[in-house]
Amino acid sequence: MAKSQSNPRFHARGRSRGVGGAEEGFALSGRIWVEKEGETFLGWGRVVLLERIREHGSINAAARSMGMGYRHAWDLVDMMNRLSPKPLVRKVTGGRRGGGSTLTAEGTAALENFWALVDDFRAFLRGRDARIWRKRRKPRAKA
Amino acid sequence: MAKSQSNPRFHARGRSRGVGGAEEGFALSGRIWVEKEGETFLGWGRVVLLERIREHGSINAAARSMGMGYRHAWDLVDMMNRLSPKPLVRKVTGGRRGGGSTLTAEGTAALENFWALVDDFRAFLRGRDARIWRKRRKPRAKA
Numbered sequence: 001m002a003k004s005q006s007n008p009r010f011h012a013r014g015r016s017r018g019v020g021g022a023e024e025g026f027a028l029s030g031r032i033w034v035e036k037e038g039e040t041f042l043g044w045g046r047v048v049l050l051e052r053i054r055e056h057g058s059i060n061a062a063a064r065s066m067g068m069g070y071r072h073a074w075d076l077v078d079m080m081n082r083l084s085p086k087p088l089v090r091k092v093t094g095g096r097r098g099g100g101s102t103l104t105a106e107g108t109a110a111l112e113n114f115w116a117l118v119d120d121f122r123a124f125l126r127g128r129d130a131r132i133w134r135k136r137r138k139p140r141a142k143a
Numbered sequence: 144m145a146k147s148q149s150n151p152r153f154h155a156r157g158r159s160r161g162v163g164g165a166e167e168g169f170a171l172s173g174r175i176w177v178e179k180e181g182e183t184f185l186g187w188g189r190v191v192l193l194e195r196i197r198e199h200g201s202i203n204a205a206a207r208s209m210g211m212g213y214r215h216a217w218d219l220v221d222m223m224n225r226l227s228p229k230p231l232v233r234k235v236t237g238g239r240r241g242g243g244s245t246l247t248a249e250g251t252a253a254l255e256n257f258w259a260l261v262d263d264f265r266a267f268l269r270g271r272d273a274r275i276w277r278k279r280r281k282p283r284a285k286a
Contacts, residue, residue, distance in 0.1 A: 025179050026178070027178045028260070030264070133256075134256070136256070
């Protein structure tokens with residue numbers, strides 16, 4: 001899954017239209033996340049954790065694959081499940097390795113919806129001029 | 144200037160359309176900033192610092208008004224001036240208090256453009272459904 005490998009800080013270059021030299025190299029960057037009543041519910045790190053849980057079938061293995069402490073991973077999963085109307089991760093019992101964890105339908109939807117938001121956000125960043133010091137022709141209305 | 148008083152983390156509520164109860168309270172949040180070749184050039188804190196410099200006519204007084212160390216403020220101004228094609232802040236000599244600092248035309252443009260970007264970003268956040276766990280009717284294309 002290529003997306004989970006990439007850097008949590010992402011940006012889209014604010015390429016100038018026909019302007020080069022000293023004005024190149026500027027980029028608008030940003031981050032987005034979802035809050036529930038002021039608490040972080042879902043951001044980049046948690047979404048990657050969900051992806052890894054889906055991939056590895058286990059919270060501990062998912063944490064290990066990210067270099068994250070498993071206690072921290074369990075706390076994050078617990079928090080996501082608590083804040084969500086329906087849990088995003090559930091335990092599975094039995095199977096070859098005697099149980100583990102998997103995503104619920106809501107967890108899978110959360111992944112897909114988050115990446116769709118990120119795609120939209122990238123388009124937003126890309127569509128705007130990062131040359132912030134430039135005077136605009138059209139002045140902003142005072143009212 | 145009301146904007147400089149508000150919280151650096153801002154969000155727009157992802158109000159559901161006719162769905163209430165447990166699904167309320169979710170909001171999409173985010174931050175944006177401008178980078179120059181990987182270095183932060185201008186973000187929320189620096190923009191507020193520029194506003195305060197314009198207001199107080201002095202980097203030291205601006206820093207004091209924000210509870211920011213003046214050495215840190217000078218470093219930030221230095222960095223902004225260095226990364227920008229033209230300086231955003233310049234020294235003024237003479238005057239009632241024997242000199243200080245003020246914004247250049249580019250500094251003023253940077254302020255206005257940043258707040259315009261923030262307005263756009265708020266509209267972006269507000270326009271999207273923060274109920275991230277919801278399954279969509281329309282599946283995303285595999286290709």
